[in-house]
Amino acid sequence: MFNGKEGLVEKLLIVDDSPEIRKQLKWGLGKHYKVLLAEDVAEAVKLFDVHCPKVMTIDLGLPPDVDGATEGLRCLETILAKRPPFARWRQPISQS
Numbered sequence: 001m002f003n004g005k006e007g008l009v010e011k012l013l014i015v016d017d018s019p020e021i022r023k024q025l026k027w028g029l030g031k032h033y034k035v036l037l038a039e040d041v042a043e044a045v046k047l048f049d050v051h052c053p054k055v056m057t058i059d060l061g062l063p064p065d066v067d068g069a070t071e072g073l074r075c076l077e078t079i080l081a082k083r084p085p086f087a088r089w090r091q092p093i094s095q096s
Contacts, residue, residue, distance in 0.1 A: 011053035
């Protein structure tokens with residue numbers, strides 16, 4: 001999101017085969033994020049490789065499986081495989 005000191009805006013990757021949905025999400029979120037748009041898995045992976053956004057929305061019903069979730073889940077799995085695992089914060093154990 002916006003960082004007042006440096007003016008940085010987080011990148012948001014929107015993956016949806018509907019041009020109307022992409023347009024509406026860009027319109028609604030464009031003031032808060034640098035919006036990247038992809039209409040399919042291949043385009044999403046390319047944009048992810050170049051920009052490495054921290055935030056994403058993925059339409060699970062991407063073609064050719066618009067009534068299922070196989071393409072959307074494939075997109076998510078492909079991108080998660082490229083991103084290193086997130087560091088997890090652990091609460092230190094008190095030594096008292």
